[in-house]
Amino acid sequence: MSPEYAIEGIFSIKSDVFSFGVLLLEIVSGKKNTGFYQTTSLNLLGYAWDMWTSDQGLELKDPVLEVVASSNHMLIRYVNIGLLCVQESAEDRPTMSDVVLMLTNETAPLPSPKQPAFSHVRSSAANSNPPISNSSNRPDNCSVNNVTVSLLQAR
Incomplete structure (x- = not known):
């Protein structure tokens, strides 16, 4: 649930982008957004942010995924897109049409994400x-x- 909806009850077009970002990070990591009780992170968003900022984005990969070394850049790209979708401010998040372009155009540069919402206690x-x-x-x-x-x- 996007922070603007959870806190203020405001639903926007960027609320769906937030939910998609959470789902993308869950798929890549194989983990639910909740349940990070043994780390300093409140949830998957905080854990993904910690891994991203310490240049360990590949550590998010679900072990079940058989990613060959040549496709590691795509995994990092998906994590980047997921983090762009879950940024705290709705204005900073891309639109869903932007997300589709990011997913389909593998060579387009991506901006750096800002800290996600609900990431730390x-x-x-x-x-x-x-x-x-x-x-x-x-x-x-x-x-x-x-x-x-x-x-x-x-x-």
Whole structure:
């Protein structure tokens, strides 16, 4: 689910691109987007990003895939396309017609992806709730994820 839909309830044409990117990364890796409990990554997107930024994109390959060395560049290309589709900002993601062109034209250069959405857990400092303001009678609105709003009030 794209971040703009998950957080704000806004569905756009780029939401489908996000879902396609997740699916492409799942196919290449043979792993589900969830279930990365033994790594620092929250999910497959974070794991793929970590592998990509450390120049280990081939490590994503599903062992079941019988990729010959000459087609390793295509595997890296698919990972690049998948990461382009799951970028946090919808404006940064390609359209589906752009994705089709990227997949069919093997020689066209690809841009470098930006960090994907939902790729890492926030630090504990970022998750801490702000203190209640003593300057007014109203408590501050507190939200960890900007989706739910809780009012901190003593009983």
